[in-house]
Amino acid sequence: MTAENVIEAKGLTKRYGRAVAVDHVSFAVGRGEIFGLLGPNGAGKTTTILMMLGLTEISAGEVRVLGFDPAREPLSVKRRVGYLPDTVGFYDQLTAADNLRYTARLIGFKKAERETKIKDALERVGLAEFAEKRVSTFSRGMRQRLGLAEILMKDAQIAILDEPTSGLDPHATAELLAIIRSFKAAGVSVLLSSHLLERVQSVCDRVALFAGGKIALIGSVAELGRQVLGGGYVVDIEADGAGLAERLALIPGVSGVERTGIGKLRLHADRDVRPEAAAEVVAMQGRLKYLGVQEPSLDAIYTRYFETRPDEEMTMKEGARHAA
C-alpha cells in the first residue's frame, strides 16, 4: 500500500448464498480525494461500504482502510473513519448536541474536549442555533448535516457517505455538497455513493461506476467521457446563414455536422472548435444565437456505456434483483 492511498480494495467480494452482491471489486482512494461510487440501486455500493467498515463479513478479497484490516482491527478503522449511513437516524427525543455527546462519549473524548468539538462541528454545518433543539423537529436535510457534524467532530481522516443527497431538495443538496467540498479542503478524504449521477458529478474527483456488483468504469469524469463517448467534443451552434453547415464542415478537426433543428447545428470534432466556428459565422455575416460545447455528463457516459453493452446490463439487473 502506498502512503498516498487511504483506501485500497482488492478483489473485494460479497456473496449472499449463491447470489453475488459485490464481485471482485478493486479500487483505491487517494488522500484528500473525493471518490464517488456511482450506480443504480442494488449495484453493490452499500455492501462495499459495509465491508470497508467491518459491518458485514467479507466473502473474498481484501480491503485496507488507512492500512488497517476492517475485519481484524475494526476499532482502529472506526476511530479514524466517519460514516454517514443512507438516511441517517438520530435519537429523536434527544437534542442535536446530546446526540453528538453520546457519540463523543462512545468514541471516548474527554469532557472538556467534547463540548468544544461539538460546538465547532455544529457551527461548521450551520446547525449551531439548533444545538439544543430536539432532533424530532429536524428536516431531512438538517439530519444529514447533523450526520456530517458527527464526522467532523470525530476528526475523521476519511468520510464515507452513503447516498448523502438522496431525498433532499435542491437547496439542501447544494448546502450538503458545499460541506462535502469543505471536507476536502480540510484534508479529509471522502468516499461517497450515489445513484444520482449529475448531482455528484460536480464534487467528485474520480468516480467508479458500479453495475451488477462490478466496477464497470473507473476514473475522472473527463477521462470516462473520452473513453466511452469516443473522445470527441460536441459543439452546438444556433445561427442562420445559407451554406453554413458546409463551411463549418471544412474546419480542420471537424468530423461531422448534423442538423438538429431549424438553424441548429451540431459539430462533432476532436478538439474544441468553438473559436473557429464563431469566426465562420461572423465571416458569413450570420447572426450567432448560441454556441456551446457539451461537457461529458455522467448520465451520458452511463447511458452510452450500457447501451453498447447489453450483456452487462442484463447482469446488472440480475445483480440488482439479488441485492434487493
Next chain:
Amino acid sequence: MRREGSAFHGLGVVMLKELSDHLTSVRMRVLEWLVVLVALAALYGAIQQIKDTTAEDPFLFLRLFTTSRDPLPSFVSFVSFLVPLMAIGLGFDAVNGEYNRRTLSRILAQPIYRDALLFGKFLAGLITLAISLITLWLLVVGLGLLLVGIPPGAEEIGRSFLFLLATIIYAGVWLALALLFSIVFRSAATAALVTLGIWLFVTFIWPVLAGAVAQIIVPLDPRYTALGLPTPGTAQAEQILARLSPSTLFAEVVVAILDPTTRSLGPIYLSQLQGAVLGAPLPIGESILIAWPQTVGMIASAILLFVIGYVTFQRQEVRA
C-alpha cells in the same frame, strides 16, 4: 486471532444512556404505576386477611407477601405475573428499535464492539427492573410495618430480601428473551407478540400440558391409580417437564423461600418424611438449599438466552 481493544469499551456509556432512556420513558412510568397500584391492592387485601384471621404466626411478616383475599391474588402472584410483562416491555424493541430509527449502523460505526451495545442494553434493562423492584419491596416492607405494626425479624427480612433477588433474576430471564427476539425480528411489534406468546405459553399452558406429555412418556400405572395415588414415574416426568418453564422455577423458589415450612419441592415418599416434625419451619439456610437448583436454573436460562441473542447479533449484517 485476538481482536484488538476491549470488548467492553463504551459499555458504561451505552448503559447510562439506555438507563436514562428507560427511566424517563413514558412506557416505564406506566409500568411502574401499574405495578405499584396492583401491589398496593394485593397488600391491602393481605393485611385485611391477616388482621381478620391470624392469631399467632411466627412468620407473620412473610404472610404479607403470600396471603391473598378474594377476589385479589396475593402479592407474590401479582409480582410473578407482572415482572415478565415489565421485562418484556423494556426489552422487546431494544435492538430492532435502533434498526427502525436507523441509528444502529451509525452507532456501530463508532469505535465500540457490538458486545458493548448488547451488554449495555441488557444491564440497563436489568438495573431499571432492579430499581423498580427494590422500590416496590421497600414500599411493601414499610407499609407492612405501618399497617400490621409488628416489626419483622431478621430472618423474615432475609427471606423477603432473597425473594427480591429471585424476582430480579426471574426478570432477567424474560429480559434476555425479549432482547433475543428484538435481535431476531426486525419489527418491534412482531418481537413483542412472539415474546408475549411464549410467556403465555410457558406460564399458563405448559404446566397443564406437562401433565399430559408426562403421561405419554410414562403411562399411568393402574395399580397406583386404583389406590388413588399418582404414579411416581409419571409425577417425576411431569415435574421435569414443568421445570423447563422459568415460571415454574420461579414459583418453586418463591414457595421455598417465603414458606419456611417447605421441605421439598417434589413428590417425596412417606419413608423420607420419617422423623420429620411436619409444619415446623426450616432454618433459612436449609430453605436456600431447597431453592438453589431452581435459582441456578433461572440464571442459566437467562445466560443461555443472552448468549443465543449475542451470537445472532454478532453475525448480523447491519444495514440501516
